Amino acid sequence: MLFGKVLSIVVAAAGLLDGSMDAAMPDKNIDGTMFLVNRQHTVAEQYIPDGLRKTEVYGMSQSMREDAATALEAFFEAAKTEGGVSLSTVSGYRSYSKQSTIYARKKSTTGSTEAADKLVAKPGTSEHQLGLAMDIARKGSSSLTAKFGETEEGKWVYSNCHRYGFIVRYMQGFEEITGYSYEPWHIRYVGVEQATAIYESGVPMETYMSGLKLDTYDYLVHQATNEVLP
Numbered sequence: 575m576l577f578g579k580v581l582s583i584v585v586a587a588a589g590l591l592d593g594s595m596d597a598a599m600p601d602k603n604i605d606g607t608m609f610l611v612n613r614q615h616t617v618a619e620q621y622i623p624d625g626l627r628k629t630e631v632y633g634m635s636q637s638m639r640e641d642a643a644t645a646l647e648a649f650f651e652a653a654k655t656e657g658g659v660s661l662s663t664v665s666g667y668r669s670y671s672k673q674s675t676i677y678a679r680k681k682s683t684t685g686s687t688e689a690a691d692k693l694v695a696k697p698g699t700s701e702h703q704l705g706l707a708m709d710i711a712r713k714g715s716s717s718l719t720a721k722f723g724e725t726e727e728g729k730w731v732y733s734n735c736h737r738y739g740f741i742v743r744y745m746q747g748f749e750e751i752t753g754y755s756y757e758p759w760h761i762r763y764v765g766v767e768q769a770t771a772i773y774e775s776g777v778p779m780e781t782y783m784s785g786l787k788l789d790t791y792d793y794l795v796h797q798a799t800n801e802v803l804p
């Protein structure tokens with residue numbers, strides 16, 4: 575199992591190094607679709623994506639950026655018509671201040687920053703702030719657990735979401751790279767071309783991007799903390 579994962583990283587890295595993935599160079603713009611956000615690469619407090627709107631699908635009333643919302647609607651429709659499964663939204667765009675509130679609450683209930691850090695993302699480290707992520711569940715459910723990955727719905731999502739531009743962002747076995755536990759319910763919009771390349775590479779977004787071009791990776795850090803923001 576572990577060997578298989580290591581092997582898939584090596585294979586993907588080899589593909590990246592010999593330039594066979596050149597066609598899939600990521601854009602560097604925070605308003606593009608490949609902006610990397612994680613515990614090390616944070617989003618500035620003042621960043622609010624342009625074009626947020628409510629998604630018109632079954633589930634909790636949640637927002638995404640226009641491009642992601644449109645893709646999500648097509649994806650949910652395909653889940654029903656092609657996959658025979660029904661999905662529902664649970665949590666989409668999350669502002670910096672919402673993240674702060676959640677984090678502060680967790681800090682006070684657990685009594686320490688260390689304990690809170692293990693349970694919730696520090697403000698600015700959640701890609702939900704990009705408006706490109708959605709937590710989803712089976713229709714009629716709002717529970718976000720690893721079990722979703724074993725359900726008919728979860729399996730269909732994993733195998734098909736790239737066709738609509740999404741990736742399952744936090745895969746099993748890559749916790750040390752992504753900084754997050756396995757989250758089969760969290761999908762991230764990156765566009766069809768990138769999503770397909772990432773899905774086929776079998777590696778997380780971090781590995782995929784760092785293999786493509788290191789200075790792109792560094793540029794993202796710089797951009798996230800200093801420039802570009804209005």
Ligand SMILES: [Zn+2]
Nearest residue numbers: 707708709760
């Ligand atoms: Zn999420």
